[in-house]
Amino acid sequence: MTGPLKFRNGVFTVLQVSDAQDLQYVRRTMLWMLERAYDRVKPDLILLTGDNTLGNHFRDALPVVSKLTVNTKEKEFRAMQKALAYVLEPIAKRNIPFAMIYGNHDDMNEITKEEQAEIYRDYPGCVGLDNPDKSVDVDTYNIPIYSEDGSRVAFNLWMLDSAWTDHEQKRGFCEIKPETTAWYVKTAKALAEENGGAPVPALLFQHVPLRETLRLIEECDKAHGAVAQDGKYYRLKPDTHGVMGEYPSVCDTDAGLFAAIKQNGDVKAVVFGHDHLNCFEGRLDGLDFIQTASASFRCYGSPHRGARVFRLYEDGRYETEHLRYFDLCGKNPVSALRYLWDADDVWKIKAALLGTLATGAVAVTAAAAISRKMRNA
Numbered sequence: 001m002t003g004p005l006k007f008r009n010g011v012f013t014v015l016q017v018s019d020a021q022d023l024q025y026v027r028r029t030m031l032w033m034l035e036r037a038y039d040r041v042k043p044d045l046i047l048l049t050g051d052n053t054l055g056n057h058f059r060d061a062l063p064v065v066s067k068l069t070v071n072t073k074e075k076e077f078r079a080m081q082k083a084l085a086y087v088l089e090p091i092a093k094r095n096i097p098f099a100m101i102y103g104n105h106d107d108m109n110e111i112t113k114e115e116q117a118e119i120y121r122d123y124p125g126c127v128g129l130d131n132p133d134k135s136v137d138v139d140t141y142n143i144p145i146y147s148e149d150g151s152r153v154a155f156n157l158w159m160l161d162s163a164w165t166d167h168e169q170k171r172g173f174c175e176i177k178p179e180t181t182a183w184y185v186k187t188a189k190a191l192a193e194e195n196g197g198a199p200v201p202a203l204l205f206q207h208v209p210l211r212e213t214l215r216l217i218e219e220c221d222k223a224h225g226a227v228a229q230d231g232k233y234y235r236l237k238p239d240t241h242g243v244m245g246e247y248p249s250v251c252d253t254d255a256g257l258f259a260a261i262k263q264n265g266d267v268k269a270v271v272f273g274h275d276h277l278n279c280f281e282g283r284l285d286g287l288d289f290i291q292t293a294s295a296s297f298r299c300y301g302s303p304h305r306g307a308r309v310f311r312l313y314e315d316g317r318y319e320t321e322h323l324r325y326f327d328l329c330g331k332n333p334v335s336a337l338r339y340l341w342d343a344d345d346v347w348k349i350k351a352a353l354l355g356t357l358a359t360g361a362v363a364v365t366a367a368a369a370i371s372r373k374m375r376n377a
């Protein structure tokens with residue numbers, strides 16, 4: 001286990017990786033991109049903010065083969081361990097502390113959240129997953145960041161569960177549970193009391209966006225970049241910066257979390273994953289709303305794939321920037337070819353390219369055969 005996290009020279013750097021969402025056969029380009037992010041940013045903490053695996057596809061990751069070889073809970077657990085090792089070992093190799101929350105895909109299998117938590121805890125850099133309050137999910141907890149002298153909690157990171165599967169009902173939920181909101185309110189008050197009555201500055205991470213995210217968008221005419229939903233078109237409001245590639249898929253309910261956050265006054269920004277094509281920063285009622293695009297190359301995505309940096313300052317301020325694949329890996333033929341090889345969203349280009357190459361190969365073979373025949377005639 002790692003010791004208490006502390007500011008150094010007034011700064012603490014967090015790297016958010018959301019929706020890594022891969023399997024026991026990983027797309028290597030995502031790992032390449034993430035390793036570049038770790039080496040460039042040199043974060044003090046990495047946060048995996050849900051859909052850390054494509055949890056519903058271990059048993060059919062490869063046609064036929066996986067169905068035959070991953071056919072028990074134990075084998076599914078081992079497949080999950082392997083998928084997570086691809087993500088966690090590069091972090092462990094660099095001795096960077098990390099923490100996680102689950103997304104909707106993580107819980108779509110027979111492995112319980114508690115059992116999955118053991119895989120993360122096996123890595124010495126694992127932070128959190130330590131909430132003694134069992135009224136909330138295992139991935140609901142907070143991470144205190146101490147002042148450089150260790151005398152006080154200078155910043156706090158909330159990690160809240162927002163997605164799970166009811167395995168009996170065979171139904172997925174994207175919600176903040178009432179008990180999660182209640183735990184947040186109770187714990188924020190306790191932290192403020194320890195801080196002389198003042199709220200401790202915080203960022204709050206949950207996988208599925210809060211419902212209020214929909215207040216950041218507006219209906220518009222059909223135009224380039226507008227997102228279609230139920231026969232209407234939408235775009236980000238002018239004061240929200242970034243890209244919206246899909247209509248936000250928000251929590252079914254939020255159990256009063258937004259109101260509680262405003263009342264407590266501790267949270268500077270709420271940060272989400274889940275919507276792979278969305279990457280933006282907006283503001284509502286004095287609270288920053290931050291959406292981070294997915295990292296996964298296995299699942300749907302866009303060239304906004306990447307990771308988000310948060311620089312926290314000991315005086316309570318923070319800054320953020322999103323680093324995309326081509327920012328991290330450079331715009332060059334190698335990075336372009338690797339993107340093309342592994343990214344899910346360019347399959348049409350890939351198919352066209354392979355078709356052209358196959359046609360070219362057939363044409364060259366045919367020309368060679370004809371020329372051989374003519375020489376022999």
Ligand SMILES: [Fe+2]
Pocket residue numbers: 019021050051103105274275276294
């Ligand atoms: Fe996802």
